[in-house]
Each structure stands twice: as structure tokens, then as C-alpha cells.
Amino acid sequence: MTGSSIPKLKAALTARLRADPLIGGSGVQVWYGDEYPTPVDAENITLGGTKDADPFRGDSTFGAGQSAAAIGKRSREERYALDVIVRVRAHGRTPQQGVTERAFTLEALVESSIQTWSSTTPSAFGGVVDGAFITSVTHIEGLVADKADQRGCDITLTVACRKRLATT
Numbered sequence: 001m002t003g004s005s006i007p008k009l010k011a012a013l014t015a016r017l018r019a020d021p022l023i024g025g026s027g028v029q030v031w032y033g034d035e036y037p038t039p040v041d042a043e044n045i046t047l048g049g050t051k052d053a054d055p056f057r058g059d060s061t062f063g064a065g066q067s068a069a070a071i072g073k074r075s076r077e078e079r080y081a082l083d084v085i086v087r088v089r090a091h092g093r094t095p096q097q098g099v100t101e102r103a104f105t106l107e108a109l110v111e112s113s114i115q116t117w118s119s120t121t122p123s124a125f126g127g128v129v130d131g132a133f134i135t136s137v138t139h140i141e142g143l144v145a146d147k148a149d150q151r152g153c154d155i156t157l158t159v160a161c162r163k164r165l166a167t168t
Helices: 006-019 055-059 096-117
Strands: 029-031 043-051 065-068 076-091 131-144 147-165
Touching: 006 029, 006 043, 006 076, 006 096, 043 096, 076 096, 096 131, 096 147
Parallel strands: 029 043
Antiparallel strands: 043 076, 065 076, 076 147, 131 147
């Protein structure tokens, strides 16, 4: 059975961000998936869902998702994009600029952690994936739609990942 590297990557990245003294060590909640409800005045990072994506395509014949690594071989190549969401919430009367700037400060810390992961573990990315890099950063800000007393900023980092999976 081939399985997938997605659960292991999410668990490893959750643990890494929680252990970072500037992220989890500073009181920012890091979640494997969405937690409910998101409290007012909360700062959190959520490892979200994945989608088929192959930013590595420039140097590979493998497509997004899982593909046979080679004809006659039992190993598979897995490629996907993981969404990492940085959320900052504050009371509705809080100025938006401060909320947005704090979210981008946290985003930069997450980005730095992912970029240095390959050089700070004995095996790149702790052996969980063979490669990972951030391909896009998008954000949305303003009053929270279903909570008029909350203001927020959500930043989504899209992390492209690849892993050669051995079958048994």
C-alpha cells in the first residue's frame, strides 16, 4: 500500500511550528486542522487541506497527485500543495493596520521556518517529504463576516510538496 505523505507532513509541520519559540512558544496556537470556535483576540496557524498541484513540473515528468515513479516500478511520486493559514483576530474596533501587520509578521516566521527546515534536520524536511517550498501567499482582511464584533486578517501560504513513496 502506497499511502500518502500528507498526514506525516501535517503532523511534522504542526510539531515544528509549535516548538518554534517565536511561534508556538509565544502563545500562537498551531492546529493540525481547523479548530472551532476561533476565539476573539486569537492568533493561530492552521494546516489546512491539500490540492493537486505540481510546481516542480519544470524538472519532472510527474503530474500532480500520485503517479507511477517509473514503468515496472512499484514506487510512486506524490506532488501536492498544502495550505497553511495564518489567522489573526481582534475586536471589531481595533485598527485594521495593526491586525494585518501582525498577521504578516507571523506569516514571515512560518515562511522562514519552512525555508530553513531542509537545512536544520539530518534528512531534508526530516525525511517526511523530499521537497517543499512556498509558491504563493494571499490574504484577506476586514470585519469577520459572521461576527460583526471581530476584525481579522487571514493569510494563506501555499506550500508545494513532493515525496517518492515506496510501496510494499
